[in-house]
Amino acid sequence: MLIKRSPNGIDLPFSSEITPRELYESRRSFMKQIALGAVGSAALLEMANREAFAQGTNPKLAAKLNPAYSALDKQTPYKDATTYNNFYEFGTDKSDPAQNAGTLKTRPWTVTIEGEVKKPMTLDIDALMKLAPLEERVYRLRCVEGWSMVIPWIGYSFSEIIKKVEPTGNAKYVEFITLADKKQMPGVGSRVLDWPYTEGLRIDEANHPLALLTLGMYGENLTNQNGAPVRMVLPWKYGFKSGKSIVKIRFVKDQPRTSWNISAPREYGFYSNVNPDVDHPRWSQASERRIGEDGFLARKRKTLMFNGYNDVAPLYAGMDLKKYF
Numbered sequence: 329m330l331i332k333r334s335p336n337g338i339d340l341p342f343s344s345e346i347t348p349r350e351l352y353e354s355r356r357s358f359m360k361q362i363a364l365g366a367v368g369s370a371a372l373l374e375m376a377n378r379e380a381f382a383q384g385t386n387p388k389l390a391a392k393l394n395p396a397y398s399a400l401d402k403q404t405p406y407k408d409a410t411t412y413n414n415f416y417e418f419g420t421d422k423s424d425p426a427q428n429a430g431t432l433k434t435r436p437w438t439v440t441i442e443g444e445v446k447k448p449m450t451l452d453i454d455a456l457m458k459l460a461p462l463e464e465r466v467y468r469l470r471c472v473e474g475w476s477m478v479i480p481w482i483g484y485s486f487s488e489i490i491k492k493v494e495p496t497g498n499a500k501y502v503e504f505i506t507l508a509d510k511k512q513m514p515g516v517g518s519r520v521l522d523w524p525y526t527e528g529l530r531i532d533e534a535n536h537p538l539a540l541l542t543l544g545m546y547g548e549n550l551t552n553q554n555g556a557p558v559r560m561v562l563p564w565k566y567g568f569k570s571g572k573s574i575v576k577i578r579f580v581k582d583q584p585r586t587s588w589n590i591s592a593p594r595e596y597g598f599y600s601n602v603n604p605d606v607d608h609p610r611w612s613q614a615s616e617r618r619i620g621e622d623g624f625l626a627r628k629r630k631t632l633m634f635n636g637y638n639d640v641a642p643l644y645a646g647m648d649l650k651k652y653f
Contacts, residue, residue, distance in 0.1 A: 386544075386548035386549040386550070386551055387548060387549050388547060388548055389462065389482050389543065389544035389547060389548055389549050390462065391462040391463050391464045391482040391544065391547075392461075392462075392463055392464065393463070393464045393465075393466075394463040394464065394465050397463075397465035397466070397467065397538070398465065398466045399466045399467060399468050399478055399636075401466075401468060401478040402478065402621065403466065403478045403479070403480060404477040404478050404479055404618075404619055404620045404621075405620045406546050408477070408619050408620035409477055409479050409545070409546070409554070409619075409620075410426060410551050410553060410554060411423060411426045411553075412619055413425040413426060413553045413554060414471065414473075414567065414568065415429065415515075415553055415554075415555065415572055416515050416518075416520055416521060416525070417506070417507075417508065417513035417515045417516050417523075417525065417573070418432075418513060418514060418515050418553065419514065419515045420515070420518075420520060424515070425552075425553035425554075426551075426553045428514055428515070429551075429552035429553040429556075430552065431511075431512045431513070431514070432507075432512045432513065432552040432556065432573065433512060434453070434552065434556045434557040434573075435453065435557070436452060436453075437452065437453040437557050437558075437575075438450050438451065438452050438453070438575070439451055439453075439456060439558060439574055439575060439576065439577060440575065440576045440577070441489065441492075441493050441576075441577045441578075441579075442576070442577075442578055442579075443499065443503075443578040443579040443580050444495055444496045444498040444499035444579040444580060444581060445493040445494060445495050445496065445499065445579050446493070446494040446495075446496060447492065447493050447494050448493065449492070449493060453543075453557045453558065456541070456543065456558055457543060459484070459488060459489070459492065460484040460485075460488040461484065462482050462483065462484060462543065462544070463482070463483070463484060464480050464481070464482050464547075465480070465481055465482075465483075465540060466478060466479070466480045466481075467479060467481055467540070467561060467563040468563055468635050468636060469561075469563065469567055470563075470566060470567065470602045470616060470631065470635045471566060471567045471568075472566035472567065472568060472596070472600065472608065472613075474611060474612075474613070474615070474616050474617060474628075475616060475617045475618070475619050476616045476617070476618050476619065476631075477618070477619050477620070478618075479545055479546075480545060480546055480547070481540055481542045481544070481545050481561050482542065482543055482544030482545060482547070483540045483541045483542035483543050483544065483561070484540070484541060485537050485538075485539060485540060485541070486534050486535070486539040486540065486541045486560065487534075487535050487536075487537065487539070488541070489541060489577070490531075490534065490535055493579070495531065495579045496579075498581045499531055499579035499580070499581070500530065500531055500580070500581055500582070500583075501528055501529065501530055501531060501579070501580050501581075501582065501583050501584055502528060502529050502530075502531055502534040502577060502578070502579055502580075503526060503527070503528045503576075503577070503578040503579075503580055503584035504526065504527045504528065504529075504560060504571035504574050504576075504577055505524050505525075505526050505571070505574065505575060505576040505577070505578070506524050506525040506526070506571050506572055506573050506574060506575065507524065507573045507574075507575045508523035508524035508525065521587050521588075521590075521591055522587060522590055522591070524575075525571065525572075525587045526571070526584060526585065526586055526587050527560070527568075527569055527570070527571040527586050527587065528583065528584035528585075528586050528598065529562070529569075530583075530643075531579070532643055533562075533640075533643055536640060536643065538562070538563060538564060538637060538639070538640060539560065539561075539562055540560065540561040540562075540563075541558065541560060542555070542558065542559050542560065542561045542570075543557065543558055554572070555570075555571075555572025555573055556573065557573070558573070558574050559571060559572040559573065559574060560574070563635055563637055564601055564602060564634040564635050564637040564640045565599070565600050565601055565602060565635075566600045566601075566602060568588055568596070568600070569600050583598060586598060594609055595608060595609050595610070597652065597653040598652070599644075599649075599652050599653060600653070601634055601640075601644070601649065601653075602631065602632070602633070602634055602635040603633060603634075603649055603653070604630070604631040604632070604633060605633070605649075605650075606649060606650050606653050613631060614630065614631055615628035615629060615630055615631055616628055616629060616631045617629075
């Protein structure tokens with residue numbers, strides 16, 4: 329079990345990292361030092377105020393706010409959203425993506441869409457930008473590690489892609505494949521995961537209006553550390569389901585294998601819907617810590633079923649969500 333509170337009753341950070349066990353255990357050792365007082369307040373302050381290098385100001389990206397998809401929660405500060413990231417292609421620490429993702433070249437960039445479709449195609453990033461009207465949607469993001477953010481994303485429903493390529497009757501799932509280039513992504517040289525990073529959805533999940541093909545955030549193009557130039561955002565699922573820096577989308581007959589499910593199938597299921605009633609094997613999912621809200625020592629808030637996006641519930645009617653976690 330992971331530590332939830334320090335002896336002083338303070339919620340500790342990094343107590344539920346989405347990491348292989350050996351990395352988790354090394355951090356647990358550090359947390360034990362904190363609990364024993366071997367690490368002083370200066371170290372805590374350093375962790376609380378960890379700084380990283382954002383990629384700078386990205387080009388502006390015009391989009392109209394869609395009020396139908398606009399969470400009323402206070403938005404996470406841009407600095408937090410762009411310096412506290414999971415993107416293992418650039419390293420396993422939260423600050424690694426912002427520090428290392430400057431090597432990623434997002435132009436030229438193409439996305440190939442293939443498999444069980446009538447109209448396979450390869451689109452460059454400019455064509456993707458123009459495929460459908462861009463809109464801004466403010467979504468809650470819930471990480472499987474127990475933290476959350478509220479981010480204004482820019483993109484359009486993935487259903488626009490589905491309409492464009494016309495899946496055949498054999499298409500039951502959609503697989504998303506991320507760039508894996510050691511020259512641009514220093515983390516790809518590690519053995520943390522099998523590369524390239526892959527994720528997948530049932531086709532009805534991919535066709536849900538909430539599923540957002542995402543090209544920007546905070547009125548700008550996506551930053552590299554947040555998955556530039558194109559990623560998925562699926563607000564009712566844990567964050568790792570939303571593949572970043574996508575280069576290939578495949579429509580397939582069978583359920584695709586996904587990176588975290590391959591790495592630790594007991595811990596990371598294919599569906600990975602936000603569900604406060606189904607704990608991760610190593611920690612509770614009942615609550616979450618909102619990044620950027622009341623600072624590093626903020627108390628946790630209750631996690632909502634499907635992260636509060638209950639209109640996806642019919643997708644899972646009749647399913648045992650403990651079995652299909």
